Amino acid sequence: MKILILGAAGMIGRRLAQALSAHDLTLVDMIQPDQPGAICMARDLTADPAPLLAGRPEAIIHLAAVVSGEAEADFAKGYAINLDASRALLEAIRAIPGYRPKLLFASSIAVFGTPFPDQIPDDFHLTPRTSYGTQKAMTELLISDYTRRGFIDGLSLRLPTICIRPGAPNKAASGFFSNILREPLVGLPAVLPVEDSTRHWFASPASAVGFFTHALGLDLGQFGAARALNMPGLSATVAEEIEALRRVAGQKAVDLIEVKRDETIAAIVAGWPCDFTATRARAAGFVAETSFDQIIAAHLT
Amino acid sequence: MKILILGAAGMIGRRLAQALSAHDLTLVDMIQPDQPGAICMARDLTADPAPLLAGRPEAIIHLAAVVSGEAEADFAKGYAINLDASRALLEAIRAIPGYRPKLLFASSIAVFGTPFPDQIPDDFHLTPRTSYGTQKAMTELLISDYTRRGFIDGLSLRLPTICIRPGAPNKAASGFFSNILREPLVGLPAVLPVEDSTRHWFASPASAVGFFTHALGLDLGQFGAARALNMPGLSATVAEEIEALRRVAGQKAVDLIEVKRDETIAAIVAGWPCDFTATRARAAGFVAETSFDQIIAAHLT
Numbered sequence: 363m364k365i366l367i368l369g370a371a372g373m374i375g376r377r378l379a380q381a382l383s384a385h386d387l388t389l390v391d392m393i394q395p396d397q398p399g400a401i402c403m404a405r406d407l408t409a410d411p412a413p414l415l416a417g418r419p420e421a422i423i424h425l426a427a428v429v430s431g432e433a434e435a436d437f438a439k440g441y442a443i444n445l446d447a448s449r450a451l452l453e454a455i456r457a458i459p460g461y462r463p464k465l466l467f468a469s470s471i472a473v474f475g476t477p478f479p480d481q482i483p484d485d486f487h488l489t490p491r492t493s494y495g496t497q498k499a500m501t502e503l504l505i506s507d508y509t510r511r512g513f514i515d516g517l518s519l520r521l522p523t524i525c526i527r528p529g530a531p532n533k534a535a536s537g538f539f540s541n542i543l544r545e546p547l548v549g550l551p552a553v554l555p556v557e558d559s560t561r562h563w564f565a566s567p568a569s570a571v572g573f574f575t576h577a578l579g580l581d582l583g584q585f586g587a588a589r590a591l592n593m594p595g596l597s598a599t600v601a602e603e604i605e606a607l608r609r610v611a612g613q614k615a616v617d618l619i620e621v622k623r624d625e626t627i628a629a630i631v632a633g634w635p636c637d638f639t640a641t642r643a644r645a646a647g648f649v650a651e652t653s654f655d656q657i658i659a660a661h662l663t
Numbered sequence: 664m665k666i667l668i669l670g671a672a673g674m675i676g677r678r679l680a681q682a683l684s685a686h687d688l689t690l691v692d693m694i695q696p697d698q699p700g701a702i703c704m705a706r707d708l709t710a711d712p713a714p715l716l717a718g719r720p721e722a723i724i725h726l727a728a729v730v731s732g733e734a735e736a737d738f739a740k741g742y743a744i745n746l747d748a749s750r751a752l753l754e755a756i757r758a759i760p761g762y763r764p765k766l767l768f769a770s771s772i773a774v775f776g777t778p779f780p781d782q783i784p785d786d787f788h789l790t791p792r793t794s795y796g797t798q799k800a801m802t803e804l805l806i807s808d809y810t811r812r813g814f815i816d817g818l819s820l821r822l823p824t825i826c827i828r829p830g831a832p833n834k835a836a837s838g839f840f841s842n843i844l845r846e847p848l849v850g851l852p853a854v855l856p857v858e859d860s861t862r863h864w865f866a867s868p869a870s871a872v873g874f875f876t877h878a879l880g881l882d883l884g885q886f887g888a889a890r891a892l893n894m895p896g897l898s899a900t901v902a903e904e905i906e907a908l909r910r911v912a913g914q915k916a917v918d919l920i921e922v923k924r925d926e927t928i929a930a931i932v933a934g935w936p937c938d939f940t941a942t943r944a945r946a947a948g949f950v951a952e953t954s955f956d957q958i959i960a961a962h963l964t
Contacts, residue, residue: 437757437812456738475888487788488804491888496808500801503789507797511738587776587792 366419369426433494444497522595555624561636566660597637606654667720670727734795745798823896847916856925862937867961898938907955
């Protein structure tokens with residue numbers, strides 16, 4: 363299958379491109395992706411997307427985005443990349459008569475805002491509380507409408523927080539969820555800025571890759587007009603993370619976690635959703651981890 | 664108060680401008696509005712909105728839109744007027760340092776799609792099933808985000824179907840709800856294309872005007888981050904419409920209604936919402952009719 367991946371050099375994009383390497387891949391990102399056997403292009407997302415469609419890819423996986431913090435700090439850039447570039451892609455597709463690719467879009471649980479029920483159902487209302495979440499919600503609406511009109515066969519996948527993120531600790535408010543596992547697992551210290559009773563919604567990078575490869579093989583018609591799906595995940599507390607770490611790496615690893623409360627981060631995290639039913643996605647065969655032991659195992663393999 | 668009304672020559676805009684004539688009004692529409700004492704401008708909504716803000720209106724009432732049928736027939740035009748022009752207005756406001764007008768936006772119950780509960784709650788999910796509804800939902804999301812960021816003080820008012828619409832019968836799928844009252848009231852025949860058990864959600868033109876004048880006087884901060892409100896209305900069946908007509912104008916008026924089923928219209932109407940709690944709006948003092956006798960009385964005065 364001819365597949366175009368936008369945002370192919372990111373954390374998920376790189377793994378996804380490897381998982382799909384048997385296909386005819388075109389990989390695009392701001393920084394040049396690098397995968398043998400694939401067409402790799404460095405390209406700004408604001409550039410005209412029409413040339414990317416010249417080969418009429420049967421599937422397009424759209425992962426490219428400005429992250430939440432940057433979309434909040436740079437209002438215009440967030441809308442330009444997270445909304446306008448997605449719409450330009452949809453318009454470039456619509457301009458090609460008879461072309462109707464499968465389009466998988468990486469959306470986010472940031473489309474939802476407080477107050478939340480204990481477990482968020484599939485039909486919870488869209489109440490983004492950030493510009494990033496607003497841009498994702500608007501793009502979801504476009505994808506449903508372009509699908510209904512027959513221009514694409516689309517699906518928006520609302521990803522849980524990805525854990526354990528690889529790489530060095532970053533300053534994202536959600537970074538500590540990964541840091542307190544990844545760093546102690548290699549003997550390095552990490553800071554926990556919130557209560558260990560804090561609950562959140564997780565999936566491993568491998569699960570995220572699995573969501574997209576699974577969706578590629580699905581008949582999306584089964585989702586009818588509602589083309590945005592809450593992906594499955596693991597609802598767990600920080601204490602459960604730490605217990606899993608203790609089982610895998612012992613008390614000496616746990617002792618590397620320094621509790622240092624940060625009121626700013628605690629306040630941000632308090633506004634995040636922490637559990638979903640993900641009924642429709644599970645029924646369609648999407649799967650994620652069911653324990654932090656599995657999430658740690660996914661990181662270590 | 665300095666008030667700018669966009670779409671001021673439409674059914675609601677004209678009445679609203681009259682109701683607000685004690686204020687310092689600027690009235691804008693594609694066709695030149697006509698009201699003594701007001702600044703009246705004929706202007707395409709796709710034109711640069713910046714000049715309209717030169718006088719820094721304290722309130723902007725945005726009623727201008729391509730209607731549902733046209734947005735469905737002309738995909739590009741619907742997005743250009745119903746989404747892009749609204750966003751251009753928001754961006755023009757954002758470009759003026761320190762300016763934060765009250766912005767009231769005429770949204771629609773078309774942001775909701777089937778399946779519906781018997782009565783739609785305020786937090787029902789956004790599931791538009793038309794391009795028009797998608798464009799309204801996207802603009803609502805923008806208005807909430809621009810409000811949260813402090814660029815405007817916004818509110819989206821989701822209007823019920825307006826009944827009794829003045830003027831000649833039109834071909835809108837919802838037209839018959841008005842036609843079967845307005846025409847027999849003046850001795851003319853009308854066609855009823857659906858079962859009389861069909862239920863829908865109504866408010867008079869006078870109520871719609873009242874929603875906006877009431878919102879003008881409200882502290883919108885009370886609505887927090889959720890800046891889209893289902894307006895109150897009357898949930899009633901066609902049979903209840905006809906009974907009210909009989910009470911007001913007698914059996915001879917009812918006899919002017921010819922039942923002529925139209926499967927296309929019946930199918931469209933079956934997908935429309937027919938009852939809302941409108942709890943938040945009612946609590947904030949928004950009011951609508953509670954019987955079709957009142958809706959007919961509003962038409963006759």
